[in-house]
Amino acid sequence: MDVELSVSLWRGGKDGRYETYSVPRRESQTVLDVVTFVQRHIDPTLSYRFACRVGVCGSCAMTVNGRPRWTCRTHVAKVAGGGHLEIGPLENLPVIKDLATDMEPFFEKWQKAQGVFAPTKTRHDEIEQIRPDSPPRRAVDAAIECINCGVCYAACDTVRWNQDYFGPAALTRAWTLLNDERDAGGTARLQAVAGAGGCHSCHSHQSCQELCPQALNPTAAIAGLKRRTTAAYLKGEIKA
C-alpha cells in the first residue's frame, strides 16, 4: 500500500476549482476519513457534511471519482485504484461551499410530488389492520427505506436535463403513499405526479436503481406511477 494518497477536493462555490492534497493512507480508510483528515490537519476551512459515519443517515453523500456515493461507506481501497481520488459535491444541486450542497430543491420537489402522508384517522379511531404480505404493503416495503441522501437525484440524467423533474426520491415516496391504505392523499397526489415534472418524464435509465445505497428501485416505483396515472386519466379521475 502506498504511503500517501493524492486527493482533489472541490473548493469554493459554483465557480470554484479542484485543489489537491496529500493524505496518509490507512488500513480500512473510507473516503469520509480522507475528507475529515484534510479538514482537521491540513485545511480547516474545508466545508463538508456528515453525521452518523456508519451509513444510516445519508448526510455524507458526495461525488467520488464521478459517482455519487456515501463517503462513509466507500472504502478508499475500492475506489482509488490509480492512487488518486477526486471528490466533489453532489451534482444537480446548488453548491453552498466546497463539498456541501443546498438540499432545498430536493425537498421542495418532495413537497411538490406530495410525498407527505395525509392522515385519515385520529388516535381515538381503531388502528388500521394492514397485512404485511398484501401486494400494496409489499410495494410500500420495497420502496420505503429512503433516507433522503440525494444520491439518486444527483445521478439522474433527467433531473440534470429537466429543471422541473421531481426526481426519483420524491416520486418513490409518492408511490409508497399511494399504496398505503391509511393515506388519504389519493387523487390529488396522482394529479401532482402526472403533471409537469412528474413521473412521465422518467426515461428509465435506472441510474437511480444502480446507485441507491439502500438498494431501492425508483425506476420500478415510477413505472408503477405511470400505470396508476394512466388508469386514473382514462377513467377521468385526473386531468392531462
Place this chain on the structure above:
Amino acid sequence: MIARGTMHRGSALWIAALVHRLSGLALAIFLPLHFLALGLAIDGEAKLESFLRWTDQPLVKFAEGGLVFLLTVHLLGGLRVLVIENLDWRDGQKQLATLAAALSAIVAFIFLARVF
C-alpha cells in the same frame, strides 16, 4: 465552471437509452427523405426505377443496413421500455438491453448478407 463528475456514463442501460434516443432522431431525419423517394412514383415508374437502381450501389446498401439496425434497435429498445412501464418489474434489464442491441445487429447483418 460547475463541479464536474463523469457520472456512470458507460453503464449498459445509459448507453441503451442514448442509442434509443439517437436512433429515433436519425430515423426522424431519414423519414422525410424516404417519403420523398417514394413520392417519385407520382411522376411515373421510370423515376422511381432509376432511384431504386441508384440504391443498388454497395455504399448505399451498406447505409441501408445501418438504417435497418437503427429501426430494429429503436423498436426493441422501445419494446423494453413499454414492458417496464406497463407490466410488473422484472430484473435483468441490462441483459435485455444488450440482447436488443445484439439482435438488431444480427438482423442488420442478415439484411446485408442477403443483398450482397
Place this chain on the structure above:
Amino acid sequence: MTMRLYLWQRATAALMVPLVLVHIAVIFYATRNGMTAADVLSRTRGSIVWASYYGLFVAAASIHAAIGVRNVLTEWSPLTDRRAGLFAIVLGLLLAALGARAVFAVVLS
C-alpha cells in the same frame, strides 16, 4: 411531458410494433428479390390493404416522431417548451404530408 402527450407517444409506439415488424419483412422481401419499381407498384397500385397499412403507419409515425423530438428538444436544446412544441407540430405535419403523398404515389399514381 403531459399525460396526454405521454399516452399518445406510448400508444403509437405500441401500435407500431407489429407495423414495423411487417415493414422489416417487406424490406427483406423486396431487397432480396431485387424488385424493380414496376414490381413494387404493380402490388401497391389500387390496393386498399397497402393504403390502409401504410396510411396508418404514416399517421402513427408522424405523431410518435413529433412527440419524441419535442422531448429531445426540451431536454437537450435551449428552446422553451412552447417553441419545442411548435417545432414538433411542424415536424409532425411535414411527416404526415410527405407520408400521405408517398402513400398516394404508390397506391393511386
